[in-house]
Amino acid sequence: MRNDLRNIAIIAHVDHGKTTLVDEMLKQSGTFQAHERVDERAMDTDDLEKERGITILAKNTALQYKEKQINILDTPGHADFGGEVERILQMVDGVLLVVDAYEGCMPQTRFVLKKALEQKLTPVVVLNKIDRENARPEEVVDEVLDLFIELGATEDQIDFPVLYASAINGTAKLPEDETDRGMEVLFDAIDEHVPAPRDTSDEPLQFQITMLEYNDFLGRIGVGRVFQGKVAHGDRAVLITRDGEERKFRVSKLFGFHGLEKQEIKEAEAGDIIAIAGVDDINVGETICLEDHVEALPALRIDEPTLKMTFLANNSPFSGLEGDHVTSRKIEERLMRQLETDVSLKVEETDSPDAWMVSGRGELHLSILIENMRREGYELQVSKPEVIIKETDGVKHEPFERVQIDVPEAYTGAVMESLGERKGEMLNMKQEGEGQTRLEFLIPSRGLVGYSTEFLSQTKGYGIINHSFDSYQPLIQGQIAGRREGVLVAKEKGKATTYSMLHLEGRGMLFVEAGTEVYEGMIVGEHSRENDLAVNITKEKAANNIRSATKEQTENLKEPRILTLEEAMQYLNDDEYCELTPQAIRIRKKTLSTSMREREQKRNKKIST
Structure with a gap:
C-alpha cells in the first residue's frame, strides 16, 4: 500500500461550504508560505465561479500532513455538472461528504453521495457551519444515516466517522470534543479512515485522463491518476483514444500538484495524481500506456444529457453591432472547442448551416456555456430549452x-397546486x-x-x-402547464420612450428601460393577459405649447424587470428566441414582422378548428 498518500474528493450540495473548507485545509497545513496572500475561495479560479459563489469546474490540489501527501479534488455541487463529479470520483479512494448542519441533506447531497457509494468509496461526513444559529447536528446525522441506507450503502460505508466543522472560522472537532480544534482533526480522520492506494508500481503503466488543461507553450495537458505502473519524463508512451486508435508519443513534461500550483517532476507511480504533456488532441477518458504493454482502462461512464437547445447565429436587426464573433463558422468552432473538455455536452448539426442542437445536463450547464461565449465576444441566439425524450x-x-x-x-398551497399542474x-x-x-x-x-420565475412570484x-x-x-401523456401570460412585442424600430412606457404600464410588466434600442418583433414586456400584444414603445409625445397636467408623471415610471440570462432562457415560448451579445440579453419572436405573425396566428387557428 502507498501509506504516504491519500486521494480524496470533497462532495456536497451547492453552498454547503466545501470550497471554503478546502481553502482552510490548505492554509492550516502550511501549504501556503507565511508571506503568501491567498484569496477567499482560492480554489474557485473561474470568473463565473467567483461571481456566483459556486464550483463549476472540478479542481485538484495537494497538501502535506505528517509526512503524507493528501490529494484533494474539489467537485461541483450542482447536478448539472454531474459529468465533472463522476470523472473525479474515478480518481479517489474516499470522499469528504460536507453537509450544512442546519439545512441537512439536500437534492444534490443525494446526487453526489449516490455517485460516491456506487464507486464503493469510503466516506467521512463533515457537518459544516456548526456555528450557525439553529444548527441541528444530531438530527442532520440521522438524516445522513437514513440517506446512506436509502441509497444502498454497504455496512462499512454506513459506519462512517462524523466531524463537526466551521470552515469559515477554520475549526473542526469530533462530536465528543468540548472545545473547537483546528483542521488537524480532519487530517487525522482522513489518514485513519480513507484507504491508501494499492501499490501496483511493478505492473505495466495505465494512466487515465480525467481532466484537461491547456497551456500556450505545452498545448493540451492531461490530468489524471496513475492506476498502475510508473511513468517518467522522456518515456516513449502510447495514447489509446476513445475510438481504439493507438498514437505513439514521448512524455515531454510531468507535473505533480502542491497547493494551487503545478510542479515539474521526473517520475510518478501508482496512486499519484499528475499531469502529462507531450501529446496533441488528447481527450477525457483516454488511456496512456508504455510501448511494451498497451492495454486500455474501461471507458468512463458519463450521465447522458437531459436538456437540449438550438444555438443559432444571430440574425436580428442588431446582428454584428455588439460582438466580435458573429459568423456561424466562429460559433461552430467555439462549440467544438467546448466538446474537448466538457464530456457531458453534445453538439449535433441540423438542417440549417447556421444552427446546432446543443444538449447538456440542465439549464445551468447550458447557461454557463452561453455566458462564457458572451464574455468572449460571441453573438448568438438560443431557442426554448426542451427535455430529451x-x-x-x-x-x-x-x-x-x-x-x-x-x-x-x-x-x-399555491406551490403544491402549481407543481400538481406540472x-x-x-x-x-x-x-x-x-x-x-x-x-x-x-x-x-x-x-x-x-418554473423558477413563477415560484419566486408565488412565494414572494x-x-x-x-x-x-x-x-x-x-413519458407522462398530455401537456404540462407553462407560461400563461402573453408578451408585449415592439412593432417599431427605435428607442423606448418614457412617454410610451407610461402608457404601456397598465398593459403589463415592462422588460426594458427608457432609451433602450428596440426593433420590430423584440419582446419588451409581459402582457397581463394570455394573448400577445404588438405595441409602439418608441412613440414620442407630440410637441405643443399646452402645459400637461401629468408633466411630473415621468418620476413615477415603474422599475422595469430586467431578465437575467437564466430567467430569459426559462421565459421563452416555442415561437421565441433569446438573443445574446456581449452587451445585451434580448428576447424576440422568431417571426419579427407583426403582419406575418398575425397571418400565422390566423392560419394556425384555421388548422386547429
Whole structure:
C-alpha cells in the first residue's frame, strides 16, 4: 500500500461550504508560505465561479500532513455538472461528504453521495457551519444515516466517522470534543479512515485522463491518476483514444500538484495524481500506456444529457453591432472547442448551416456555456430549452427530477397546486421550524422548465427550491402547464420612450428601460393577459405649447424587470428566441414582422378548428 498518500474528493450540495473548507485545509497545513496572500475561495479560479459563489469546474490540489501527501479534488455541487463529479470520483479512494448542519441533506447531497457509494468509496461526513444559529447536528446525522441506507450503502460505508466543522472560522472537532480544534482533526480522520492506494508500481503503466488543461507553450495537458505502473519524463508512451486508435508519443513534461500550483517532476507511480504533456488532441477518458504493454482502462461512464437547445447565429436587426464573433463558422468552432473538455455536452448539426442542437445536463450547464461565449465576444441566439425524450423497447421515457422546496406555510398551497399542474408527485411534506414547510416532489424535468420565475412570484421571494436529476421514467401523456401570460412585442424600430412606457404600464410588466434600442418583433414586456400584444414603445409625445397636467408623471415610471440570462432562457415560448451579445440579453419572436405573425396566428387557428 502507498501509506504516504491519500486521494480524496470533497462532495456536497451547492453552498454547503466545501470550497471554503478546502481553502482552510490548505492554509492550516502550511501549504501556503507565511508571506503568501491567498484569496477567499482560492480554489474557485473561474470568473463565473467567483461571481456566483459556486464550483463549476472540478479542481485538484495537494497538501502535506505528517509526512503524507493528501490529494484533494474539489467537485461541483450542482447536478448539472454531474459529468465533472463522476470523472473525479474515478480518481479517489474516499470522499469528504460536507453537509450544512442546519439545512441537512439536500437534492444534490443525494446526487453526489449516490455517485460516491456506487464507486464503493469510503466516506467521512463533515457537518459544516456548526456555528450557525439553529444548527441541528444530531438530527442532520440521522438524516445522513437514513440517506446512506436509502441509497444502498454497504455496512462499512454506513459506519462512517462524523466531524463537526466551521470552515469559515477554520475549526473542526469530533462530536465528543468540548472545545473547537483546528483542521488537524480532519487530517487525522482522513489518514485513519480513507484507504491508501494499492501499490501496483511493478505492473505495466495505465494512466487515465480525467481532466484537461491547456497551456500556450505545452498545448493540451492531461490530468489524471496513475492506476498502475510508473511513468517518467522522456518515456516513449502510447495514447489509446476513445475510438481504439493507438498514437505513439514521448512524455515531454510531468507535473505533480502542491497547493494551487503545478510542479515539474521526473517520475510518478501508482496512486499519484499528475499531469502529462507531450501529446496533441488528447481527450477525457483516454488511456496512456508504455510501448511494451498497451492495454486500455474501461471507458468512463458519463450521465447522458437531459436538456437540449438550438444555438443559432444571430440574425436580428442588431446582428454584428455588439460582438466580435458573429459568423456561424466562429460559433461552430467555439462549440467544438467546448466538446474537448466538457464530456457531458453534445453538439449535433441540423438542417440549417447556421444552427446546432446543443444538449447538456440542465439549464445551468447550458447557461454557463452561453455566458462564457458572451464574455468572449460571441453573438448568438438560443431557442426554448426542451427535455430529451428516449425510447426504450418501443416505450418513450423522459427525465424526472427530485425537487426539494423550503417555503413559508402561507405559500404551501399555491406551490403544491402549481407543481400538481406540472405533473409533480408529492413524496413528502414536513414542518421545519417556525412556520416553514419542506416539500419533496418527483416531477418531469419539462415541468420545471421556466418554473423558477413563477415560484419566486408565488412565494414572494421567500421560497427556496433545489432539484437534481433522478431517473428516466415512462413519458407522462398530455401537456404540462407553462407560461400563461402573453408578451408585449415592439412593432417599431427605435428607442423606448418614457412617454410610451407610461402608457404601456397598465398593459403589463415592462422588460426594458427608457432609451433602450428596440426593433420590430423584440419582446419588451409581459402582457397581463394570455394573448400577445404588438405595441409602439418608441412613440414620442407630440410637441405643443399646452402645459400637461401629468408633466411630473415621468418620476413615477415603474422599475422595469430586467431578465437575467437564466430567467430569459426559462421565459421563452416555442415561437421565441433569446438573443445574446456581449452587451445585451434580448428576447424576440422568431417571426419579427407583426403582419406575418398575425397571418400565422390566423392560419394556425384555421388548422386547429
